[in-house]
Amino acid sequence: MKYWLVKTEPTTYSIDDLKSDKTTCWDGVRNYQARNFMKDMQIGDQVFVYHSNAKEIGIVGLSKVSKLAYPDKTAFDKKDSHYDPKSKPEKPTWFMVDLKFAKKYKEIITLDKLREKKALSDMFILRKGNRLSVTPVAKKEFEAIEKII
DNA sequence: GCCAACGTTGGC
């Protein structure tokens, strides 16, 4: 069992959208490192959902991996904003996973609260200049975050 | 809306 965190802008796709959809394909990731992390995901891995570029920034909920990495079809669609001509259906560059809604926290775990925790000082998301939309979370980090709730 | 950080692109 591994742990992860995905970022999303709530104006694009929020935890409430995931709650009502129940399951969604996490498409549109166009960064090699983030893609590689998605390829490492296993069914049942727990994935924090983080709202960025929002009024309230932080972890808002939890989801679980429900489908292993498979080709991101939006890369093949010329009309899609994530279209990438380099990615071919017979040799896809980009992948996505399915995420299943698990829970929405009563309160957002703000970025400030995450920074307050010593156990989280090495956390990927808190490292300066980190822009990856998919990042791993260590077991002890996951447990420390669950304790905040 | 600003701007630092950083990934990507393309000329050489």
Place this chain on the structure above:
DNA sequence: GCCAACGTTGGC
């Protein structure tokens, strides 16, 4: 393969 220019991300 280097690196300047450019675009995007994301906190503030």
